[in-house]
Amino acid sequence: MGLVVAAVPALLVATATTASAHVSVNPDSAPAGGYSKLTFKVPNESNSASTTKLQVFLPIDHPLEAVSVQPHAGWTYEVKKTKLTTPLTDHDGNKVTQAVSEVTWTADSATSAIRSGEFDEFNISVGPLPDSGTLTFKTLQTYSDGSVARWIDEDESGEKPAPTLEVAGETVGAGHHEDSGDEGHAADTEEAEAASKTPLVLSIVAIVIAVAGAGLGVIRRRS
Structure with missing residues (x-):
């Protein structure tokens, strides 16, 4: 009986760990109108394969005017853009006809891939953020054995929830990247x-x- 009771907490811990081990974005909320550094945390869920590629799809229904990628040691990144049906106007009054729709990181070698029991983080800077709403970043995580984890569920309770960013609160002035120096x-x-x-x-x-x-x-x- 004691063995059964002792096994229950261990089972609960294992279940919680598995449920929480998904690709996520930090922060998960940001003020409207500003710029934000987004960090995608990528845990490796496979016991036998390494994560070799990460594809993050940026929302085109709320296109982001400025997107920059922080280089990641041991990985190569590629940025893809999509032509906008309705062009944006930047803070200088210029028309923006394309927006970044996808950022892909690929491991340069098996050494830099994310192995079992490990996680890694990948950063981008985006903005200006829209006035409100939820930005969904559907993500594909490719393993060395060819399998793909599709983090695309827009419902957070789904089996593979997509990373999401809630945009709300007081609007930050355009071009404002950080907290006030004063x-x-x-x-x-x-x-x-x-x-x-x-x-x-x-x-x-x-x-x-x-x-x-x-x-x-x-x-x-x-x-």
């Missing part, structure tokens, strides 16, 4: 001031404890 500087200043006060506070506490200890010693001797 806000960041203010936060750094507050942290520095707090850090500088810490030694003083500790010194005062130490003195109070020492004085209290000395007073207690005198009282004991008198008693």
